[in-house]
Amino acid sequence: MATVGQDTLGTRRTLDVNGTEYDYYSLKKAAEKLGDISRLPFTLKVLLENLLRYEDGVTVSTDDVQALVDWQKNLGAVTREIQYRPARVLMQDFTGVPAVVDLAAMRDAMKAMGGNPQKINPLSPVDLVIDHSVMVDVAGSATAMKQNVDLEMSRNAERYQFLKWGQGSFDNFSAVPPGTGICHQVNLEYIAKTVWTAEVDGRTVAYPDTCVGTDSHTTMINGLAVLGWGVGGIEAEAAMLGQPVSMLIPEVVGFKLTGKLQEGITATDLVLRVVEMLRELGVVGKFVEFYGSALAELTLADQATIANMAPEYGATCGFFPVSVQTLEFLRLTGRTEENIALVEAYAKEQGMWLDENSPEPVYTKTLELDISTIEPNLSGPKRPQDRVALKVAASAFDNVLTDFGKLTEKATNFDVEGADHGIRHGDVVIAAITSCTNTSNPGVMMAAGLLARKANELGLTKKPWVKASLAPGSQVVTEYLEKAGLQHHLDALGFNLVGYGCTTCIGNSGPLAAPISAAINSNDLVCTSVLSGNRNFEGRISQDIKANYLASPPLVVAYAIAGSLTIDVTTEPLGQDRQGNDVYLKDVWPSNGEISEAIASSLNREMFIDRYKNVFAGTDEWQAIKVAEGETYAWDAKSTYIQHPPYFQGMSKTREGGFANIEGAPLLALLGDSITTDHISPAGAIKADSPAGEYLN
Structure with missing residues (x-):
């Protein structure tokens, strides 16, 4: 149930949007009493509204607002x-399950205690998207997705049964079933509204859409333009x-983007440079806000790609204000006209709208990039901020081999049992179009499909040692690739659909072919992966792979054809056509015009409406899960995954004996620099000689 504060400053007003009234907390009225806010960063205007709306004299004071x-x-x-209250919570199925388990235990x-269990529900809206469990066990075949889904359902039966119970039992809680997409892409394309509304005392209150998430x-x-970040x-x-x-009220760094991307340059190329620059500056614990003339040249999908990688550049968030692109994206993705009209009217009324006439905010620090x-x-090979220009990638890989003490073996071809080919240092053994970072962007996805079409029509194929996969973050991607006639060309190069989920990006890449894995490990090879993800930490993508490279989807396809990081794809041929002629990257790289034409003819609003209309119903496999209905969960004492936690057992109605401060708690972990969750608890397979494997042994 939504609540509001006492409005000491008297800022609550009514906004009429096409005949519909919305109450809101006016920043203009706040400015009349507290001082001009026209140059306050957009992100802080969102926080300001939040404090105005929840000002109660206890958790939020007028002094907080003034600050x-x-x-x-x-x-x-x-x-x-300050005390900040996000509008909603986003979860995924790994990190979100413990929270739902706690809710179930609270009901027990x-x-x-003789109370009504149905009073235990989330007070803020919660959306949990199941996306972290599907693995690429099978790739390169028309049945890959079906086989991977069958394995996913059998492995995760306990968790899915529990989450399906939660879906039907809790108010204010929604579970998006497996096989739908990646939580952040589903959030972008469906859940988020940019301006949220709630009923409070019979009135509709409008306020900025904000969220925190367990990812x-x-x-x-x-x-x-939805302020959000990951939390524990x-x-x-x-x-x-x-x-x-x-x-703490954060520092805000302004990142000014000017110019226009050149022909053939992708949003992925841009974000990798942004990550590098912000890492050099140092923005940990800070907000980053993007502004400048180039924002008008970037699609919202491009902006979302940049916002996605905020953890990689170290910021709490990377924010893009409401603009014309926001409205266009909301319309494309099937949001209601009422919602779109409210977003425009609210943003303009509150000074949250960005165009060429908007006052330039003041920032703690600024930096600038001409995107041309x-x-x-x-x-790569193991940190997102380690950008490598494509033109020097092959020569830079020599440095990687030197670091591993393998440069003298660069030309050595090692045998692969039962194969008519060998394998070398630098060979690409995983090429994955994966992750919401890029699969949410039709520009780079169409580019990958168009490159695949040109390559396939010329007779190029992927190298036999490459495990290729396509795992979009949304079913809409499949629909527009098929409508454009591009999916079967991707299939021909091994990029068959393997599932809708995080897959390779989080380490769920599945096993390599046994002979390939054996050759790598017996010869201590420095093989590579190329993926369109956001992270490439050591050991994350596959326990068999020591060097991992982030790249745009079309480059992923190109490297699957070339087969090695030791090949300079800017000057050397990817392969030969059917007549034996060399084919270069420039011969198959699509033009901006070709990409735009494919998007215009193959992507439309109806696709999003159709794919999301029954988003919570799930696949046949999900619907087949049997769940015992009830206001409390039927715990299975034999379960190795879902158990009744002890925290609320034996609880009394009084505080006596039930609660105590935690004092003298032992240190759980003391970690050095660049230690990631992939070292501590890999999402995919855990190799015996990895840090996590050694700990478990």
Whole structure:
């Protein structure tokens, strides 16, 4: 149930949008009492509205509100803790399950104390998208997706049964079934509204859509002007139960983008440079806000790609304000005209609209990039900020081999049992079009399909040692690739659909062919993966692969054909056509015009409406899951995954004996630099000699 504060400053007003009235908390009225806010960063205007709406004299005071207005004077140099309440919570099935387990346990406790279990529900809307479980066990065949889904359902039966029970039992909680897409892309294309509404005391209140999520790449939604970032499970659970998120008013870095991307340059090339620049500057714990003339040259999908990688450049978020592109994307993806009209009217009324006439905000620091200088890029071999220009990628790989002490073996061809080919250092053994970072962007996905069509028509094929896969973050991607006549060309190069989920990006790449894996490990080879994901930490993509490179989807296809990072794809042929003629990257790279034409003819609003109209119903496999209905969950004592937690057992109606402060808690982990969750608890297979494997042994 939505609540609001006491409105001491008297800022609550009514906005009429095409005859519909919405109450809102006016930033203009706040400015009349607290001072001008016209140059306050857009992100801080969102926080300001949040404090105005929840000002209650206890968790939020008028002094807190004034501190945000005064940020324009101190630019974040004066620290102040505030209590921020996001509109909703986004979860995925790995990190979200414990929160739902706690809710179920709270219902048991309520029942045991003689209360009504149905009173236990999330107070803030929660959307949990099941996307982290599908693995690429099977690739390169027409039945790959069906086989992977069957394995997914059998492996995760306990968790899915529990989540399906939660879907039917809790109010304010929605579960998006497996096989739908990746949580951040589903959020971008369906869940988010940019301006949220709620009924409060019989009135409709409008306010900025905001969220926290149990996944670091929740930041992607900032591309749609929705302030959001990833938090830990405890913080997400607190937000779910209506508790505020404690935070310091952040410093805000302004990133000015000018110019226009050159012919053939992708949003992926751009974001890899952005990551590099912001890592060099240092933006950990800070908001980043993008502005400048180039924003008008970038699609919203391009902006979402940049927002997605905020964890990689170290920021809490990378925000793009509401603009014409926002409205166009909302319309394309099937949002209602009422919602779109509200977004435009609200943003303009609140000073949250960006166009050429908007006052330029003041920032803690600024930096600038002329995007016309961007060139084709990769990032690797083990950090997203380690950008490598495509033109020097092959020579730079010599440095990687040197670091591993393998440069003298560069030309050695090692045998692969039962194969008519060998394998070498630098060979690409995984080429994956994966991750919401890029599969949410029709520009780069169409580019991949068009490149595949040209290559296939010339007779090019992927190398036999490459495990190729296509795992979009949305079913809409499949629909427009098929409508454009491009999917069967991707299939011909091995990029068959393997599932809708995170897959290779989080390490769910599945096993390599046994002979390939054996050759790699017996010879200690430095083989590579090329993926359209957002992270490439050591050991993340596959335990068999030591060097991982982030790239745009069309480059992923190109490297599957070339087969090795030691090949300079800018000057050397990818392969030969049917007549034996050399074929170069420039021969198959699609033009911007070809990409635009494919999008215009093959992507439309109806696709999004159709694919999301029954989003919570799920596949036949999901619908076949049998769940015992009831207000409390029937725990299975034999389960190795879902168990009744002890935290609320034996709870009394009074505080006596039930609660105590935690004091003298032992240190759980002391970690050095660049230690990631992939070292601690890999999402995919855990190799015996990895840090996690050694710990478990």
